[in-house]
Amino acid sequence: MDFTDQALIRRWQHGDAAAFEAIVRRWQGPVARFLARYGLGAEQTADGTQEVFLRVYRSGPSYEPRATFSTWLFQIALNIARDAARRRRPTERLEDYDAAGDDDPSASAMARESATAVQQALLALPEPLRVVVVLRHYQGMNFEEMSQVCQTPASTLKSRFAAALERLRVSLGTLRPDFEESES
Amino acid sequence: MNCEHARALLPESVYVELPVAQRDELKQHVSQCPACAEAWRGLHGVRQMLDSLPPPAVEVDLPLLYQEARALDDRRLRRWRRVAWASAAAAGVLLTVTILRVEVRWDQRELAFGWGAARPVPPVLKLPEESPLPTTVLADLQLVKDLIHSIVADMDERQQEHAAALANLEQRLESIQSMSNRRSLATQNDFRALYTACFGVAEKGAIP
Numbered sequence: 001m002d003f004t005d006q007a008l009i010r011r012w013q014h015g016d017a018a019a020f021e022a023i024v025r026r027w028q029g030p031v032a033r034f035l036a037r038y039g040l041g042a043e044q045t046a047d048g049t050q051e052v053f054l055r056v057y058r059s060g061p062s063y064e065p066r067a068t069f070s071t072w073l074f075q076i077a078l079n080i081a082r083d084a085a086r087r088r089r090p091t092e093r094l095e096d097y098d099a100a101g102d103d104d105p106s107a108s109a110m111a112r113e114s115a116t117a118v119q120q121a122l123l124a125l126p127e128p129l130r131v132v133v134v135l136r137h138y139q140g141m142n143f144e145e146m147s148q149v150c151q152t153p154a155s156t157l158k159s160r161f162a163a164a165l166e167r168l169r170v171s172l173g174t175l176r177p178d179f180e181e182s183e184s
Numbered sequence: 185m186n187c188e189h190a191r192a193l194l195p196e197s198v199y200v201e202l203p204v205a206q207r208d209e210l211k212q213h214v215s216q217c218p219a220c221a222e223a224w225r226g227l228h229g230v231r232q233m234l235d236s237l238p239p240p241a242v243e244v245d246l247p248l249l250y251q252e253a254r255a256l257d258d259r260r261l262r263r264w265r266r267v268a269w270a271s272a273a274a275a276g277v278l279l280t281v282t283i284l285r286v287e288v289r290w291d292q293r294e295l296a297f298g299w300g301a302a303r304p305v306p307p308v309l310k311l312p313e314e315s316p317l318p319t320t321v322l323a324d325l326q327l328v329k330d331l332i333h334s335i336v337a338d339m340d341e342r343q344q345e346h347a348a349a350l351a352n353l354e355q356r357l358e359s360i361q362s363m364s365n366r367r368s369l370a371t372q373n374d375f376r377a378l379y380t381a382c383f384g385v386a387e388k389g390a391i392p
Binding site: 024028029032033035036037042046050053057058111115118122133137138158168172173 | 192194195196198199223226227229230231233234236237238239240242243244245246248249250252253256257
């Protein structure tokens with residue numbers, strides 16, 4: 001049975017340990033991706049993901065669903081990402097976690113090169129712009145949800161998003177695939 | 185729709201479906217404006233490239249998580265216990281000091297402990313500030329002082345007179361006593377001579 005986040009939280013708050021594990025399984029990927037795209041290295045991403053769910057586990061009994069669970073979860077993740085960025089270790093290379101499942105070595109090398117360039121372009125963005133791109137693009141949040149996560153007005157986030165995409169468009173211009181509008 | 189309006193809508197158009205009218209207007213503008221068309225293609229390319237990043241393979245270690253949570257809870261419990269003990273100890277000391285009225289003092293290089301009633305604190309004498317006396321009072325004081333001096337001088341003088349009179353009286357008393365002794369001796373001699381004359385022998389026991 002596929003429970004909603006709120007239902008899983010309620011079950012967990014009533015002592016169902018399996019509900020917490022279901023929450024972890026559901027959200028560990030998105031949280032890890034958020035931390036990685038925020039700019040943490042592979043090791044910091046793993047540690048940060050563990051830390052996010054540790055905090056969720058410890059503060060879960062007092063959690064009250066004022067907003068969506070994901071909003072609360074990514075608030076925690078953002079705090080941890082910022083803390084980790086303050087005591088940043090040298091960022092691990094992207095190859096540490098992206099080389100799986102490609103049989104063609106040259107294609108794999110090109111993909112790695114491209115991924116590295118994209119990751120570097122993301123890292124080159126100022127932190128407020130990068131957060132907006134990561135939440136919007138990778139978590140699919142709308143501006144109202146992002147406003148709750150970042151504690152910033154939605155209109156400001158909208159401007160930041162436009163500015164961030166414009167910067168990425170410029171910085172990734174040479175690598176950009178030739179996109180053809182399929183629907184027009 | 186102009187370029188400025190189109191550029192404002194482009195980032196969102198890459199991610200969400202715009203209202204039909206707005207979408208059609210944008211499409212029409214992009215089809216006629218090479219710069220906006222280039223920007224539109226660029227933004228779609230960015231989206232594709234962002235998608236190309238592989239997801240990190242991370243799995244939460246649940247047993248470790250439970251272990252860490254227990255350790256943190258234990259640490260918090262220990263911290264609270266320490267705080268509770270420290271508070272209780274402080275309250276006990278405070279209560280003891282209040283009830284027994286414990287006194288600790290450092291006095292003349294000795295550490296002294298005491299309890300019970302506190303030592304009475306001697307009242308601090310506060311001398312009135314000196315104020316200038318009026319001239320008349322000062323004159324009266326001088327007069328009294330002179331009077332006392334004259335009385336003392338008079339008493340000294342009288343005492344000397346009394347001493348001289350006393351010495352004179354002692355001298356007279358001594359001369360009277362000496363004269364009396366001489367007369368007594370003469371009387372004895374006369375009596376002895378008369379006895380010898382009457383009885384022909386010296387008085388018995390008399391001194392020859």
